[in-house]
Amino acid sequence: xxxxxxxxxxxxxxxxxxxxxxxxxxxxxxxxxxxxxxxxxxxxxxxxxxxxxxxxxxxxxxxxxxxxxxxxxxxxxxxxxxxxxxxxxxxxxxxxxxxxxxxxxxxxxxxxxxxxxxxxxxxxxxxxxxxxxxxxxxxxxxxxxx
Numbered sequence: 676x677x678x679x680x681x682x683x684x685x686x687x688x689x690x691x692x693x694x695x696x697x698x699x700x701x702x703x704x705x706x707x708x709x710x711x712x713x714x715x716x717x718x719x720x721x722x723x724x725x726x727x728x729x730x731x732x733x734x735x736x737x738x739x740x741x742x743x744x745x746x747x748x749x750x751x752x753x754x755x756x757x758x759x760x761x762x763x764x765x766x767x768x769x770x771x772x773x774x775x776x777x778x779x780x781x782x783x784x785x786x787x788x789x790x791x792x793x794x795x796x797x798x799x800x801x802x803x804x805x806x807x808x809x810x811x812x813x814x815x816x817x818x819x820x821x
Contacts, residue, residue, distance in 0.1 A: 718742060724778030727771055748780035
């Protein structure tokens with residue numbers, strides 16, 4: 676009885692998903708529409724396209740992965756294409772992709788202020804000495820003759 680109640684509480688009493696035949700096309704996952712409380716907890720700013728970003732992006736990775744990046748609209752499109760090519764990210768319909776790109780370019784575009792305050796590279800005299808020598812290449816003697 677306790678196992679039945681625990682299983683029901685965990686949703687285990689539901690029918691298992693039907694298997695997909697090998698080689699059959701699978702429909703892309705439809706991310707659940709996020710509620711306002713979840714969106715706020717993830718730290719995304721309000722704006723048109725927020726629901727799409729939360730639903731699609733956080734289906735696979737953390738919100739912080741999006742938020743720590745900056746790119747132009749073109750750069751975000753390339754990131755999406757890379758995820759589609761190499762990471763199994765599903766195809767987006769054109770309207771949703773445009774809304775996502777608008778949101779990302781608006782809220783996570785290049786940050787001129789961050790670049791303005793970035794420290795300049797250290798001059799060589801401030802760097803520690805690099806006394807490491809490259810190891811000899813295999814098959815060569817010290818004079819470089821094999």
